[in-house]
Each structure stands twice: as structure tokens, then as C-alpha cells.
Amino acid sequence: MSSLRAKIQDVFNEPACEQNRGKDAKARKEGCSKPLTPGAAAGGCAFDGAKIVLQPITDVAHLIHAPLACEGNSWDNRGAASSGPTLWRTSFTTDLTELDVVMGRGERKLFKAIREIKEAYGPPAIFVYPTCVTALIGDDIEAVCKRAAEKFGLPVVPVNAPGFVGSKNLGNKLAGEALLEHVIGTVEPDDAGPYDINILGEFNLSGEFWLVKPLLDRLGIRVRACIPGDARYLDIASAHRARAAMMVCSTALINLARKMEQRWDIPFFEGSFYGITDTSEALRQISQLLVKKGADPEILGRTEALIAEEEAIAWKKLTAYRPRLEGKRVLLNTGGVKSWSVVHALMEIGIEIVGTSVKKSTVEDKERIKQILKDDNHIFEQMAPRELYAMLSEHKADIMLSGGRTQFIALKAKTPWLDINQERQHPYAGYDGMVELVRQIDFALHNPIWRQVREPAPWDCQTAVREELPSTKSETATLHVVQEFAGTTIDDFGGC
Template identity: 95%
Template sequence: MSSLRAKIQDVFNEPACEQNRRKDAKARKEGCSKPLTPGAAAGGCAFDGAKIVLQPITDVAHLIHGPLACEGNSWDNRGAASSGPTLWRTSFTTDLTELDVVLGQGERKLFKAIREIKEAYGPPAIFVYPTCVTALIGDDIEAVCKRAAEKFGLPVVPVNAPGFFGSKNLGNKLAGEALLERVIGTVEPDDAGPHDINILGEFNLAGEFWLVKPLLDRLGVRVRACIPGDAHYLDIACAHRARAAMMVCSTALINLARKMEQRWDIPFFEGSFYGITDTSEALRQISQLLVKKGADPEILGRTEALIEEEEAIAWKKLTAYRPRLEGKRVLLNTGGVKSWSVVHALMEIGIEIVGTSVKKSTVEDKERVKQFLKDDNHMFEQMAPRELYAILSEHKADIMLSGGRTQFIALKAKTPWLDINQERQHPYAGYDGMVELVRQIDLAIHNPIWRQVREPAPWDCQPAVREELPRMKSEIATLHVVQEFAGTTAGDLSEC
């Protein structure tokens, strides 16, 4: 337990994080996120964060040691895609019950579950995740995993990140520690080359990394390991032989990138594949790092030629959308790397940014936003749903880009909305991804449904109609008199 405390404290003292270095000792112990409220679903726990980082490893069996509900909490919560194995889509849990807790059957049940997975599926490795219940009752997960690995002859990796440890972000980093201590460096590849790289913090959401990998293939750059998107266990085990690394989401795996640089001299940089300019810059930095590590400098020329060709194609495709989108106003309610990368991407085609959330962004992310927007008046840490609704209902933005949680605010305000978070159905990375993002924004804004829903319903009484009501009532009364007069006889008239 003392070693686990030391590990968590080491994560909190991350020296590669500029924001962390600015904190005092007390603030650093509190971590990156606000403390969770007991019993509240506040964006995920440490277990959820660890599962998010590791589950996209596609050929591994992910076994949850705890009650059934814990597996339902995080399974299938992201749209990561696989080009091969589908074992990661199978849910494994020990389904611990109250009787198991009372009788102390947790460790025995875990060992039995590992054996059954080994016999039925034969995976290259099994990852075991303790939960709040099994951690509190004191099940020795590491001892069980060690015994099972010796007995069954395959890696059984304990991921010590029970939910009560802290926030989802802490779970992300603890998952990185598990890979560093028990997976990376355990296998020596026989095909290491001068153009091997790692991509860290890329989840291959909606298969978007598949839009970037062909660009690297054309440069002769091999992705030794993409962690965790569309990853295989063997690739991650050999990741220590890469020559350079790119960090896509620093808040998740910055500790992994830093320690891999310290142990195996793998330099890294933080970049983005969102937007034309940022994609080009990422390709340049990858090539430059490889040259510094001994690759042939001719790759720099090939990179510039590829960038020139792909940018010309992308801008030609975007030309058709510029007249329809230039001057349109976007409200961006996301965070992290997308707080600046998507901002830059949209501004490239003339879209105006009304505001962008920097809730999960680092200091570096915020500085980039200021650089693009020229000030911080368009940045907000967190905006209440009522404030979001006010902006949209007053037509201060033409569309909102956000996650699924806030889509109903936009729909209530009768404003177009587009999902750019993990549940999205379309890939937005790379040059083709940028074109797809613009195409989806154009489709959303110009969808005729918005004109229809904004029209008054037939049963609504508009102000103009209300003003005419007295005159209409008078005319109706007069009409009734005329109708009654028309129905009288000549004799009746003579008597009048």
C-alpha cells in the first residue's frame, strides 16, 4: 500500500506539466481535477479513467474484479475503432456479490475467471482492474495476477486504479504507469528501424487515426505503437524501441511520455492532427525529431512535398464551403487539446469563434487559445447550461460544437449542434478529417429543419395577431348580424 501511495504522489508531482510546476505543495496533492462529490456522477472516477485509456487495446481481455455494475459503468463508453481483433468488445467481470464479500471468495473467484478467459479465448494478455469494493475488502490483486501469470504462462497485468482513488484524469495516468511498469519493454522487436515512432494519447475515435496513418506510411514512418487507439499488446510491449513520440492528449499520458524519454531516450512533442496547419506542423516535427535521432535528412524534403500536395488538395475541397460558412459563429463547448486545435482549424476557413471552453485544458492549451483569438475574452472555464442556452437562444452563435451532454441545450434553443467529443460518428483528424468537419458543420447549419422549427406553430398566438383580435371580433359580430338579417322575411321588414 505504501508503494501505491508513492506512485500516486509521483503522478501528482509530474514535472513535465507546466501547470503542475506552478502549484504549491498543498495544491499539487489535490491533483488536476476538482474532488468528486460522493454519490454523484461527476465525469468519471479513477477506475473509469484507467479503463478509458486501456480498453482500446484490442486483443487484450479486460477483466473487472468487482460488482457487475462497475463494468457497465465504463464499457463501450467511447467510439474507439479496431482494424482487427474484437476481444476488447467482450465484457469480462468477476461479478462479485455480497455473499462473495462475506465469505472472502474474491481472490479465488478472480483466479478462476482468469483461468476461464485463458482457456476460452487465449488472449496475449489479461488486464485486471480492481474496483472500490475489492480494494476496500483487501483483495491482493497483485499476488493473484502474479500467481496466474506463472500458472497459465501469459502476462496478467494488475491496473491499480479503484474508483475512490480520485478523478478520471488520475486514472488515466495510473493506467500509463501500469503500461510502463508491466508491459512496455517486456518484448524486444527484431525489426526496429530509424523511422519508428509512438503516438500517445490517440484513441482512434470514429477511426480518425486511419486518416493520418496513410500520410505517415507515405513518408516511410512506421507507428511502432499507437497508445491506446487500435493498439495490440505486442506493439505496446515493443514501444520502447521507437525513435520519437508525439503526444496528442497531454493531460492523459504526459507521465508516460516523460518516463519513456528518461528510460529509453525517446524525445516527444505535443501536437495535434486537427486542422490543416496543425497536421502539417505535426508531420514536420515528427520528421525533425527522427532526423535528430539519426534518420536520413532526406525525409525532411519528402515531408514538405507531401504537405504541399495534401494542403493543395484539402484547400481546393474547402473552397466550395468558404462562401457558405465564412462569418458563421461557432460556440465550442469542449476542452483539452480541442480547445485550441479545433479553434485554429475553424478559423482557417473564416469561421468566427464566439467562445471556447478550456475546462480540461493545460496552461499551454490556454496560451494557444489566446494566441489564436488574440485575447481571453472568448475563453471560459465552465459555463452553466442556462448561460449556454442564453447565448444560443439569443442567436449569438450559429452552431454549437460539443459533447453529447449539452446537445439538448442547443436543441431546446433551436440551434444546430455537432458532436466533436468521444461519441462522434465522423472522423475529423488529418487533412481529409478537416474537410469532413467542415462538411458536417455546413450540413448542420444549412439543414432546412432549423428554419421549420423556428417558425411559429399554428396554435401559437403571435403579437401581430393579438393586436388584430378586437377588429376581427367586430367584423365577426357584424357578419353574424348580416347573416341574421338575410334570413328574415319581407313581412318582418315591414313591421320594423
């Protein structure tokens, strides 16, 4: 536990974080994570954050050393996609019971589970995750993993991020520490070249990195490791031989990028593949970093030629949507890199941003938003559901872009909504991804269902019809009225 405490303090004191550098020594040690409320960590604890970062490593077995309930649905945990192995989608857990805890059989059960996975699946590595229960009872995860690795001849990686130590974001960083300590640098590639790069913090949600990788392939740039999206264990193990790196989500793995630069001299920058301008700028910066590390400068010219070609194609496709979307008002309730990159992308085609959240955004993210919007009034840290509903029901926005947690607020307000978080079903990265995002916004805004749901309910209209009917006191008169109004529709009464 003392080693875990030291790792947490090291992660909190992050020199690469501009906000952290501005604090005094005591404040730096406290970090940026908000303290958890006991019993309210579900979905936002350190274990959840570590699993999110590492699970997309597709050929690895992810073993949860905990009671059964700590393991979630591995198949639909996030929208990350794999081009090959599906082992990462299989749930492995030691399924500890009360008797195992009382009798102290946790370590023995973990060792047995590792052996069973090795014999049944033969993965290149096994990642072991302790949770609150196994950390509190004192199971020595690192000792068991070390012994199992020696016994079975494969890497067994302890991911020491039990839920109670902090927030999801802290778990992201502890996962990066596990990769640095046990994985990266353990395999020497025999094909390292001057055009190898790493992409960090890219999760390949809905397969969107597959829209970007062909652009890099055309430039002759090889992605040595994409961490974690659609990754393979051996690729990550040899990631230390890349020449440059791009950080997509700095709040998750900034510590990984900084320490790889310190240990192996791999320079990195933070960029985005959302939007036409940001995608082009990311390609330029990748090429410039490679040239600084010894690549042929001719790649700069090829990059500009590729950018000009792809931008022309993308803008031509977007021309058809501009008249339908220009001036439409969008409310963004997301965070992190999307808080500024999606804003920039939408403004490029004339969409008005009436508000964007900066939850989980870094200081650099917030500064970018201010430069783009030129108005702090459109930026909010977080908005209560009641305020979101009021804003949408008063028609201050034409559509809301957010995650699944707030979709029902938009639906209750009878406002179009589009998912842009990890649960989304469509890829939005790169030039083609930007076209797809605009296409989906257009679909959502102009779906005829919104006109229908905003009309009065049928029973309200029936009340109006009954008020139009003359009062009758006899069965004969009633029959006459029914015959008179037979075949009449609600519209014949002028609505409600």
C-alpha cells in the same frame, strides 16, 4: 494500498507539467485533480479514466473485479475503432455479490475468472481492474495477477485505479503507470528501425487516426505503437524501441511520455492532427525528431513535398464551403487539445469563434488559445447550462460544437449542434478530416429543419385562425363559414 498511495503521489508530482513546476513542494503533492464528492463519482472516477485509456487495446481481455454494476457497456463506451480484434468489446467481470464480500471469496473468484478467460479466448494478455468495493475489502490484486501469470503462462496486468482514489484524469495517468510497470519493454522487436515512432494519447475515435496513418506510411514512418487507439498488446510491449513520440492528449498520458523519454531516450512533442496547419506542423516535427535521432535528413524534403501536395488538395475542397461558412459564429464547449486545435482549424476557413471552453486544458493549451484568439473574453473555464442556453437563444452563436452532454441545451435553444467529442460519428483528424468537419458544420447550419422549428407551433397558428373566423349563432351560419374556409391553409392568414 501503500504502493497505490505512492503511485498517486508520484503522478501528482509531474515534472513535465509546466503548471506543476511552478508550484511549491506542498502544492505539487496535492496535484491538479479536484476532490470527488462522495456518491457523485459516476462517469468521472479513476476507474473510469483507467478503463478509457486501456480499453482500446483491442486484443486484450479487460476483466473488471467488482460487482456487476461497475462494468458499463463495453461496446459503446467510446467511439474508438478497431481494424481487427473485437475482444476488447466483450465485457468481463467477476460479478461479486454481497456473499462473496462477506465470505472473503473475491481473490479466489478473480483467479477462476482469469483461468476461464484464458481457456475460452486465449488472449495475449488480461488486464484486471479493481474498483472501490474490491479495493476497500483489501483484495490483493497484484498478488493474484502475479500468481495467475505464472500459472497460465500469459501476462496478467493489474490496473490499480479504484474509483475512490481520484478523478478520471488521475485514472488516465495511473493506466499509463500500469503500462510502464507491466507492459512496455517486455518484448524485444526484431524489426526496429530508424523511422519508428509512438503516438500517445490518440484514441482513434471514429477511426480518425486511419486518416493520418497513410500520410506517415507515405513518408516511410512506421507507427510502432499507437497508445491506445487500435493498439495490439505486442505493439505496446515493444514500444520502447521507437525513436520518437508525439503526444496528442497531454492531460491523459504526459507521465507516460516523460518516463519513456527518461528510460529509453524517446524524445516527444505535443501536437495535433486537427486542422490543416496543425497537421502539417505535426508531420514536420515528427520528421525533425527522427532526423535528430539518426534518420536520413532527406525525409525532411519528402515531408515538405507531401505537405504541399495535401494542403493544396484540402484547400481546393474547402473553397466550395468558404462562401457558405465565412463569418459564421461558432461556440465551442469542449476541452483538452480540442480547445485550441479545433479553434485554429475553424479560423483557417474564416469562421468566427465567439467562445471556447478550456475545461481539462493544460496551461500550454490555454496559452495557445490566447495566441490564436488574441482576446481572453472568448475563453471560459466552464459555462453553466443556463448561461449556455441564454447565449444560444439570444443568437450570439450560429452553431455549438460540443459533446453529447450539452446537445439538448442547443436543441432547446433551436440552434444547430455538432458533436466533436468521443461520441462523434465522423472522423475529423488530418487533411481529409478537416474537410469532413467543415462539411458536417455546413450540413448542420443549412439543414432546413432549423427554419421549421423556429416557426410558431401549429396550435398557435390555429388560435390565430379561429380569431379570424366570424362568430356564428346558428348551425346554418356555421356551415357557411366552414364551406368558406375549406381548403384554406395557415399561410393564407399571413402566419401568426
